[in-house]
Amino acid sequence: EVQVLESGGGLVQPGGSLRLSCEASGFTFSNYGMTWVRQAPGKGLEWVSSISGSGDITEYADSVKGRFTLSRDNSKNTVDLQMNSLRAEDTAVYYCATIRAVVVTDATNYWGQGTLVTVSS
Amino acid sequence: DIQMTQSPSSLSAFVGDRVTITCRASQGILNHLAWYQQRPGKPPKVLIYGASHLQSGAPSRFSGGGYGADFTLTISSLQPEDVATYYCQQYGSGPKTFGQGTKVQI
Numbered sequence: 001e002v003q004v005l006e007s008g009g010g011l012v013q014p015g016g017s018l019r020l021s022c023e024a025s026g027f028t029f030s031n032y033g034m035t036w037v038r039q040a041p042g043k044g045l046e047w048v049s050s051i052s053g054s055g056d057i058t059e060y061a062d063s064v065k066g067r068f069t070l071s072r073d074n075s076k077n078t079v080d081l082q083m084n085s086l087r088a089e090d091t092a093v094y095y096c097a098t099i100r101a102v103v104v105t106d107a108t109n110y111w112g113q114g115t116l117v118t119v120s121s
Numbered sequence: 122d123i124q125m126t127q128s129p130s131s132l133s134a135f136v137g138d139r140v141t142i143t144c145r146a147s148q149g150i151l152n153h154l155a156w157y158q159q160r161p162g163k164p165p166k167v168l169i170y171g172a173s174h175l176q177s178g179a180p181s182r183f184s185g186g187g188y189g190a191d192f193t194l195t196i197s198s199l200q201p202e203d204v205a206t207y208y209c210q211q212y213g214s215g216p217k218t219f220g221q222g223t224k225v226q227i
Contacts, residue, residue, distance in 0.1 A: 035217075037165075037219075044206075044208065044219060044220075044221050044222045045157070045159075045165060045208050045210070045219045045222075046219065047210070047216060047217040047218065047219065050217065059215070059216070059217075061216055062122070062216065095164055095165070100170065105153065105212060105213055105214055106212060107153075107155040107167065107170035107171065107210075107212055108155065108167060108212075109167060109176075111164045111165060111166070111167075112164065113164055114164055
């Protein structure tokens with residue numbers, strides 16, 4: 001059974017940093033890309049970032065480029081989203097999801113339950 | 122960036138009705154389109170990928186169609202449990218943009 005579990009959310013002040021982690025199990029982790037999608041309170045879905053199965057390709061939304069860094073550790077079946085210079089508009093539930101293929105240009109498949117990030121003073 | 126425009130933004134229909142939601146891309150995306158269902162307080166669930174492929178476990182009353190820039194999600198017979206917000210997403214190269222969502226009510 002595939003499981004995807006996010007952690008690391010919480011309250012952080014504007015300008016601060018937070019590191020989200022996503023642990024997946026139930027499949028050969030390195031064979032699949034991973035992605036993060038967020039949802040601000042009462043708003044729609046926004047794609048944030050994706051990483052290929054080997055970790056050699058990463059893509060970012062313009063809204064987070066230069067502030068967020070996505071990485072993965074295939075020995076631990078984890079992907080980490082390092083979020084720096086956080087702004088109030090980064091407040092959202094952050095979802096981690098698997099991608100159907102090793103590349104980043106494919107549909108998602110399994111999603112976690114999400115972790116809430118609140119940026120506020 | 123590719124913009125995704127869904128219509129309508131909301132709809133209300135009767136149980137048993139056939140419901141269609143459309144999604145238009147600002148440029149051609151081949152069949153790189155997925156549809157999601159999101160119930161309140163829950164993560165999104167994949168319904169359709171590759172524009173027309175039904176996700177394993179998704180009810181067969183859901184179907185997807187289209188290619189290039191114009192896509193549809195159809196619910197053949199609306200059920201009470203289909204009350205949710207539905208999103209399309211293109212996943213080609215670059216930013217993988219979502220539509221703004223369609224809220225479906227009974």
